[in-house]
Amino acid sequence: MNPVIKIILQRLALGLLTLFIVSIVIFAAVNMLPGDFAEAILGQGATPEAVAAIRRDLGLDQDPVTRYLQWLAGALQGDLGNSFAQANFASFVGDDSGVRTTVAQQIAPRFANTMFLAGVTAAIAVPFAVTLGVLAALYRNSVFDKVANISTLTSISSPEFFLAYVLILFLAVLNPLLPSLSNIYADMGFAERLQKTLLPALTLTLVVTAHMMRMTRAAIINLLASPYIEMARLKGIKPMRVIVHHALPNALAPIINVIALNLAYLITGVVVVEVVFVYPGIGQLFVDSVKIRDIPVVQACCLIFAAAYILLNLTADILSILSNPRLRHPK
Amino acid sequence: MSDFLVEMRDVRIEGRSDETWMPIINGVDLTLKKGEVLGLIGESGAGKSTLGLAAMGFCRDGVRISGGSVMFDGIDLLAASAEQKRQLLGKRIAYVAQSAAASFNPAHKLIDQHTEAPVQHSVSGKADSAADGIELYRKLRLPNPEEIGFRYPHQVSGGQLQRAMTAMAMACRPDLIIFDEPTTALDVTTQIEVLASIRQIVEEFDTAAIYITHDLAVVAQMADRIKVLLKGDEVEEAETRTMLSAPTQDYTKSLWAVRAFERPEKPPVATDATPVISVQGVTAAYGTVDVLKNVSFDIHAGRTVAVVGESGSGKSTTARCITGLLPPRLGIIELDGEPLPLDYRKRSKEQLRQVQMIYQMADTALNPRKSIGEIIGRPVEFYMGLRGAAKRKRVAELMDQIELPADQYIDRLPSELSGGQKQRIGIARALAAEPKFIICDEVTSALDQLVAEGILKLLARLQDELGLSYMFITHDLATVRAIADEVVVMKDGLVVEQGPKRDMFKPPHHAYTDLLLSSVPEMDPDWLTNLLKERGVDNIGDAAVDKMS
Structure with missing residues (x-):
């Protein structure tokens, strides 16, 4: 086989x-x-x-x-x-x-909402964090690198509700660009739903970017002393291409794993952000159910969270394996 | 305009160590004409690679060129911007690294890495460059030149990768190639093919080259001129033939003399003597694949048996079977005529004590966080039960035996020792158990020749004093000549020939032994040319042979 x-x-x-x-x-x-x-x-x-x-x-x-x-x-x-x-x-x-x-009837719409929020956040945060990490590795120890590191660290160190209120202040109150309430309904159109989801998604982006960006940067820098990176430089390859074409493909495994962990967090750990924006996700349902001891719902939520973690980590494992040409192309 | 392609004058290079800059190269001149091959030799730490890279205007991290000038074809590389240098690298100056296996990017196919420089430097299109790559693969006698480029590096053998890397260096038809120990990591039989390929292609395209190596016999085949470096200084430089026949400096002469070490022959073993170690019909497997097949040989008291063969021939696996790390599938291993349990976990402490091991990479075989005293003291305590002052005294005795003063070294960490000193610590650790039998697994192959000679002499002396038996795993036949009493030649997990050393170095041989023996480079600059003629011209490029003869 x-x-x-x-x-x-x-x-x-x-x-x-x-x-x-x-x-x-x-x-x-x-x-x-x-x-x-x-x-x-x-x-x-x-x-x-x-x-x-x-x-x-x-x-x-x-x-x-x-x-x-x-x-x-x-x-x-x-x-x-x-x-x-x-x-x-x-x-x-x-x-x-x-x-x-049934529990399924109760959870299904909430879970769909959570997946939508996680999906929007991932679509913004993953490319953003990886790009930022690549640039930080390319311009390592420069002012850009330091600013990127400090600002992502600051955002991950701040409480989520604080970040949420700051974003509301700037993007909803002072400049009314986005709605501060994310009360979405089942029959809402995609565009409107997206618009309502944007602010919580941006808040979560600030929360998850730091890990992914720093891992991308570290994984790439870790490889820069490899003989094949030196070889690429001695072939006169442009620095950007050395990073993206030669280092990044070999650094994927740890990056994928951190991305998976953060995606799992987006599905299971976003109660605070849901509460701030009144977003009807599964996190709120979970907390409410614990409060009234609605055991079947609590158990189902827990099972879904566990399955999400396991599935995402499994996917990360498999993608890491696939990123290794030794396994993809055995001798 | 000068007629030199490369002109380095009074080049000074420094490396950073603990916040201060230490000199690596102290003002060396180096010149190279178009189409000329310069051999750069010296021990590790002599600064060969640093100087070679400096000729490309390149410094590794933590290294800087602090003085002098480096001109390439009229361009001042020290004044050039990073972008100007980048446009020369790969296009007009190329590099072939020591380990092709590590220097090819594992994530990309060979042909894509081959075409990268021509495409990125806009020398040619991807399709043209790939077609040219296949042509170069063919010239370099790679098997399946049409197809091999579409493999990933891990799917190709070391010798083939080294040739593919030479082809890659040629991709833009550079004026200069730096070869940085390109055959050091290869078996002798593979080395020949790579050397022949490199020489052929360098001559065919009239490329200038700097050939860096620590192996004199290799450089003698490759270079027009040889420059000898010692600790960042030039010792001497001369035409290859002059240098080989009449070196003027003592250091160069000592390098030349290293290969002369050979211990006197011992009387034959009594026919009824019980061997210390007897390997009988051992077959061992990794997974379901048999990697050792019916291996048998004896090692007698006070004797050295050299096990030779290429990588993958089963030498180290045999050692793993004897130590019990890999229990064989079939066969018996006896110690003093008593069968040893095959799994080391089932062996008694006394049985474990009698079989010790010295490793190839002293760097990784010593715990970097433990002092020398602790490293040697551990087996002293474990096997001999000594503690406190008695233990310290025994450690000092052992360090005396390996010729390292205990008062200076006992509290140092391995990182504070040189490669040869670390290997001596490995020997002391094996001796601490007071064994009868020691397995030496390529113990000198990571060391410079002078240092390696010191280790071999030490092992010979210890054998005479303590009556030790050695199993000496090596791929270097010069080492065999120096130290062995008996030789076991292995190939593909089988013993193809065994016997006393003097029979080994005398014909007739098994065909494989013959190939091994004839592949060891000799100091004669015509050796490679003659050998290739002997083996048949079709084995390498005709042009190379014609031109060299």
């Missing part, structure tokens, strides 16, 4: 195994949250009978292993269960209409 395909299959299997282990960790961790949905929704004055009734209704009275296996079996079939919060508690008073909102 082609060694690349073999490695990819191995990594895929490992990824699935990781996801399985993570599902156990998620389930255990969520179960360790103090209080449960029944207590959270009924408040302090709830009678033990009412709490028990809701628990029975939702299956919370079964032992954790059974519940885990049920959840896993459902998840494997694509059924992430029903949201507690959206459930019709009519059954509790003896009138079960059978109408329930």
Whole structure:
């Protein structure tokens, strides 16, 4: 078998195994949250009978292993269960209409929004950071390099909400170019959606650029002492081409990995920015669900986050492998 | 206008070390006429490569030309702007590096790297230049010239890469090529092909060249004139034949004399003696591929067995089998007539102690964070159980044996030692276990000839004093001649010939031994020409042979 395909299959299997282990960790961790949905929704004055009734209704009275296996079996079939919060508690008073909102229905639009924001951010941030890194490597130790380093470090060191408010101040308040609220709807056109997403995307760009830019710069500079870079210079190749054509292709593996980590962050860690811009992403849904102990939604969100991390890292691994000609073209 | 293509006058070069500039080249003159080949020789650290690069107006990072002048075809390279120099490099001045494997970009195909300079310098189009590249590959006798350019560097062997790099240097038909130790990393049999190729193409295109090497026999084949450097100073310069027959300086004479070292022959081993190490029918594999096939030989007490062969012949794998790092698939390894467990993890401390190893790269075999005392002290403590003052005393004794004064060196770090001194520390570390048997894996091949000779003499003396047995892995037949009692010749994982040294250097040979022996360059400047004639003119370019004879 082609060694690349073999490695990819191995990594895929490992990824699935990781996801399985993570599902156990998620389930255990969520179960360790103090209080449960029944207590959270009924408040302090709830009678033990009412709490028990809701628990029975939702299956919370079964032992954790059974519940885990049920959840896993459902998840494997694509059924992430029903949201507690959206459930019709009519059954509790003896009138079960059978109408329930599934977790998938609740998460799907939010997840799409998150992916849209992450996609817009990545489309801006990745080319920007890599270009900046290449230029910083080319003009290393120059004023440009120092300014690029300091400004990206400053932006990564500032709290996200602060960056968000600064951008709002300059791009929405003082110069009303972009809307400061990113309340997007399902039936919104692409252009309008893009316009509303731009400000949070720019904020996130400021947050993720530093890592990618600095890794690009470091990975390239690391190679500049290689004999083949010296050879390229001794062939009279222009400095820019030496960096882009000779160093960059050999520096891709670490750069790809840092990009993947940052993309994973864009999917899983952007709650603060969503809150500032009132962007209806999955992060807000997640926080709200934890607050009211809507366990199926929390678990599903966690699983999606874990899958995003694993998938992106897997992709990064595979791309790193493909960037190595020794593996692409075996002897 | 001067009639020199390159004219360097009183060139001074400095290198930065710890915030101060230390001299590397102290005012050397170098001139080269069009079409002439100058050999630049000296030990490592003599400044050969630095001077060669300076002839291109190029300095590595942390190096600067602090004085003198470098003129190339009337252009002052020291006054030229970076852009002016860039337009000369690759186009009119080309460079061939020591390790083609490291100097080709692993991410691009050979032909794309070949055409890069002509295209970037607007000398010719990509298609024309690629066609010319294939033509050059053919001239340089590369196999499948039509196809080889479309491979990546890792898919091509070292000797072929070195020829492809020579072709790449020729891509713009430069006036000057700097060859920086282009065959040092190659096996002798491969070296011949590369040397013949380089000589042929340099003559065919009447290219001037500076040929940098530490190997006198090689430079004798290549150069019209030879310049000897020592620690940044010129020792002497003369026409090749004059230099070889009548060197005037003591240093040059000592370089010439190195190859004369040969230890006296020992009496034959008693037929009933038990060998210290006996390798019997060993077959070993990496993965599913057998890399050693039925290898058998004995090593007797106080004897040196040299294992010779090209890279990939299985020499080092044999060592890994004996040490137990790679348990063989089949076969037996005996120590003093007792079978050794094949896996080193199953061997007793006593068995481990008896088999020690000295490595090729002393640089990487010594922990850079440990002092010399700690490095040698570790086996003293581990195997002999000595601690404190007793340990320190034993370390001092060992350092005495390797001729490094303990009071000066015991607290130094490896980075504060020269290459030869580091290799001596490697020897002391092996001796610390008081073994019967030491495997020396290419221990002199990274060292200069004078230093290497010192190491060989030390190993010979230690053998006489301590009755050690050596397995000496090498690809250098001069080393074999100097130190071996018996020789094992390996090729493709098989032993093709073995026997006492004097039989080895006398015909008749196995065809492969013959090839190896005849490929070792000799000091005679006509050696290569005669050899190529002997092997048949069709093996290399006719022009080269015609012109040289």
